[in-house]
Amino acid sequence: MKKCRSCGATAFRSFCDLGMSPPSNSFLKAERLNRKEAFFPLHAFVCERCLLVQLEQFQDPGEIFSSDYAYFSSYSDAWLRHAESYVATMIERFGLGSDHFVVEVASNDGYLLQFFRKRGVPCLGIEPSANVAEAAISKGVPTRVEFFGADSAQRLAATGRRPDLILGNNVLAHVPDLNDFVHGLRLLLAPSGLITIEFPYLERLMAENQFDTIYHEHFCYFSLLSVEAVFRRQELELFDVERLPTHGGSLRIFAQHAGGPHDASGRVEALREEERVNGLDRLEAYSGFAERVRETKRALLDFLISAKRAGKCIAGYGAAAKGNTLLNYCGVRTDFIDYVVDRSPQKQGRFLPGTHIPVLAPEHVAETRPDYLLILPWNLKAEVMAQMSHIRAWGGQFVVPIPRVEVLP
Ligand SMILES: [Zn+2]
Known part of the structure; x- marks a missing residue:
């Protein structure tokens, strides 16, 4: 590791060394079996300063999310139910309707936005894989093929309306330039809008031995404390957090512009305190x-x-x-x-x-x-x-x- 993806520090400790491994989504056709195959180190480190667990990047994102990218969200029934129930909850809790606008970053094949569309809430997906985006468009979910970051956020904000809700499920960990991505969220979000982000929870990974969720495309492994530092740097504040059973235990964080309209729920402070009690704010917790x-x-x-x-x-x-x-x-x-x-x-x-x-x-x-x-x-x-x-x-x-x-x- 050269520089921490969050705070820029340069001192790290080893968290977990899984040896050499090929990119996990590069499924091979029969005619490729006798050819040379690329293996890269799969070694997670923890930043000594901000305690973000992270991997070094060996391939560029264009290679990882190529048009051959084999992952389509809609193939899991459980994941579709999760998406549908999220949409219903958000519509009810925040009163979203036809005069609001929802953007999903890494919207995949429209697995989630299709439910906003059915409920009459205007939406837009942003998805880097062209063939996956095509599947979304054929479902009637408007989708732009691009990588999200500060640049694309600025372009989007200039061309259309700024979203009342931006969501990203299982994308934050995959972002090569973490600070640029969260900066993009801030640039795009409407002044009184909100952001929800779901990611696998590091505390669960450690408690349940889920080392197999470490793979090359998954650069960061967040605690509440380490993710909050990233958002705070962009003047975004967390006002709520939920634990989810998905992916072996995830967090869903709710963020807004600093000083935004939503009152902080007690759950953010309660989880911060729980992490401190479990030692996640100290380097020693990561060594075993x-x-x-x-x-x-x-x-x-x-x-x-x-x-x-x-x-x-x-x-x-x-x-x-x-x-x-x-x-x-x-x-x-x-x-x-x-x-x-x-x-x-x-x-x-x-x-x-x-x-x-x-x-x-x-x-x-x-x-x-x-x-x-x-x-x-x-x-x-x-x-x-x-x-x-x-x-x-x-x-x-x-x-x-x-x-x-x-x-x-
Ligand atoms: Zn750091």
């Missing part, structure tokens, strides 16, 4: 994580080795980024896992980066009847177990790797 990660690797390998020695067949479910971090870090390939299934047609027929495990359609599970189905996106465990409950007909069992290896009958 690395050993817990190594122990999780040993436990997963123990399970896989015993299962294979007993002649069991193991398949994986969900070709998501976190699975790729886990499998590469643990060195798990087709010697342990025959294949991974995924509902996204864009991923089927391809191979996982690094481990080269084939990605197939979910129907393949019923045809091959594996003894174990390893659920890689453990945050969607309930949904996957409901969707794949038929594996119990042949005695198949579910396995989750995180926070500890667990077999679920």
Whole structure:
């Protein structure tokens, strides 16, 4: 690490070293399997001054979010329900209607804005991936293809009205220039408007051993204290915060211009205090994580080795980024896992980066009847177990790797 993405300091401590790993969304076509593949260090550091946990960047964002970008939000039912309920709550709490304007940054395929549109609230998506934006436009969600930052915010603010609500779900961690991005939020936001941002919560990552949510495209891992410092620097104040169950435990922060119309809820101060009690405001709290990660690797390998020695067949479910971090870090390939299934047609027929495990359609599970189905996106465990409950007909069992290896009958 050269300079902290938030405060610019140059002194860091190691937080978690996951070795060398390929970019987690670069699924391979069969003809690429015998070619050279790029691996980059996957090593998270904590800033000694502002305690932001972060990764160094090795690729430019244009490469990461290329037109081949394989992630479409709408493929998860749970995530769609989350989006729909957010829209209903925001409309009710802040009285949003046809005379308001909502902008979503990193709006993906319109998975969320479609619900504002249905409720008659004018909206605009901003999405860097052209093919993903196209899917949004075909749903009737107006979308601009660009990276968001101070420059694009200035252009947008000059051409049209400034939004009453700007939202960003799971984008803040992916932003290469954090201060520029939050500066852009301030430039674009209407004077009395509000911002909501959701991101996976560092406290959960540490408490639940979620090291597999560390991957190259995910540059920052925020506590309330570290994210608040970034917003304060741009004269934005947090007036509310909610804990969410999504992605293994997330925070949703509510921000406004300093001195804006919304009164501060007690929840911001309560969570600040909780973080202080848990030591997240001190460097020492970050030092024990690395050993817990190594122990999780040993436990997963123990399970896989015993299962294979007993002649069991193991398949994986969900070709998501976190699975790729886990499998590469643990060195798990087709010697342990025959294949991974995924509902996204864009991923089927391809191979996982690094481990080269084939990605197939979910129907393949019923045809091959594996003894174990390893659920890689453990945050969607309930949904996957409901969707794949038929594996119990042949005695198949579910396995989750995180926070500890667990077999679920
Ligand atoms: Zn810092």
